[in-house]
Amino acid sequence: MDNATAQAPVSTTTKHVTFRIWRQDGPDKPGHFDEFRVPYNKGANVISCLMEIQRNPVTTDGRRVSPAIYDAACLEEVCGSCAMNINGRVRMACSALIDRIIGDGEPIITLEPMKKFPVARDLAVDRSRMFEALKRVKAWINIDGTHNLGPGPRQSQADHTVMYKLSTCITCGSCVEACPQVTLDNDFIGAAAISQARLFNMNPAGKMNAEERVRGLMGPGGIQDCGKAQNCVKVCPKEIPLTTSIAVMNREVTKQVIKDIFFDLGDEKKAAGGPG
Numbered sequence: 001m002d003n004a005t006a007q008a009p010v011s012t013t014t015k016h017v018t019f020r021i022w023r024q025d026g027p028d029k030p031g032h033f034d035e036f037r038v039p040y041n042k043g044a045n046v047i048s049c050l051m052e053i054q055r056n057p058v059t060t061d062g063r064r065v066s067p068a069i070y071d072a073a074c075l076e077e078v079c080g081s082c083a084m085n086i087n088g089r090v091r092m093a094c095s096a097l098i099d100r101i102i103g104d105g106e107p108i109i110t111l112e113p114m115k116k117f118p119v120a121r122d123l124a125v126d127r128s129r130m131f132e133a134l135k136r137v138k139a140w141i142n143i144d145g146t147h148n149l150g151p152g153p154r155q156s157q158a159d160h161t162v163m164y165k166l167s168t169c170i171t172c173g174s175c176v177e178a179c180p181q182v183t184l185d186n187d188f189i190g191a192a193a194i195s196q197a198r199l200f201n202m203n204p205a206g207k208m209n210a211e212e213r214v215r216g217l218m219g220p221g222g223i224q225d226c227g228k229a230q231n232c233v234k235v236c237p238k239e240i241p242l243t244t245s246i247a248v249m250n251r252e253v254t255k256q257v258i259k260d261i262f263f264d265l266g267d268e269k270k271a272a273g274g275p276g
């Protein structure tokens with residue numbers, strides 16, 4: 001079918017949902033919206049509607065276009081890849097139920113890529129800054145080898161409960177997107193990495209590298225750039241207590257700064273021939 005004769009899937013009898021979808025070929029390319037109509041299905045979510053559009057990518061004004069590109073994998077809020085702005089609010093497209101988004105009358109749902117990450121194409125973004133931030137705080141446990149080292153140190157139930165919640169982060173980037181301190185061209189580390197530093201510093205084996213993680217939160221783009229807007233905690237799909245994590249790690253950074261001052265003073269005294 002050529003472009004001129006393509007038919008938009010319009011019916012006057014079936015209820016439809018209209019999607020305005022941001023189209024952009026790359027990070028530095030101009031963008032625009034394309035509009036599509038999808039038959040309403042009870043229980044549908046945004047990803048299932050995007051799949052519907054993919055099957056017949058004809059706009060409401062009858063143009064056959066390339067299907068919109070988006071990231072999605074697990075479709076159950078585990079992989080974290082389908083975060084996008086839906087009617088101006090960042091959320092996971094897989095758990096965004098159409099019924100909950102639309103009101104009465106002709107519903108229009110606007111889909112845009114997250115704006116704090118470079119656009120890869122259409123709704124898909126490059127979330128490398130999230131992974132660079134995790135590297136900065138060494139968000140992992142170093143291993144001594146792959147041989148059996150026996151059971152690890154015991155953890156209290158209270159610590160385990162906190163750590164379990166922190167471990168549910170899916171690196172979706174929603175907290176970064178909602179943070180007013182983050183811009184496309186700055187390097188603020190963001191709430192997710194701060195919270196992961198807390199998680200791995202609580203781990204009995206991870207404590208060995210606790211200071212390195214705390215130091216990872218210091219310096220340009222570090223935790224001190226947090227403006228305490230608290231948007232992160234409001235949008236986190238996993239309801240991770242991000243503001244608590246930021247407060248906890250802020251205290252750790254302050255302690256480290258004080259320790260550094262005393263060590264520096266001690267070193268200066270030693271250099272001057274004093275007792276240190």
Ligand code: SF4
Nearest residue numbers: 169170172173175236
């Ligand atoms: S902390 Fe929450 S919002 Fe931020 S990346 Fe993890 S799951 Fe997503």
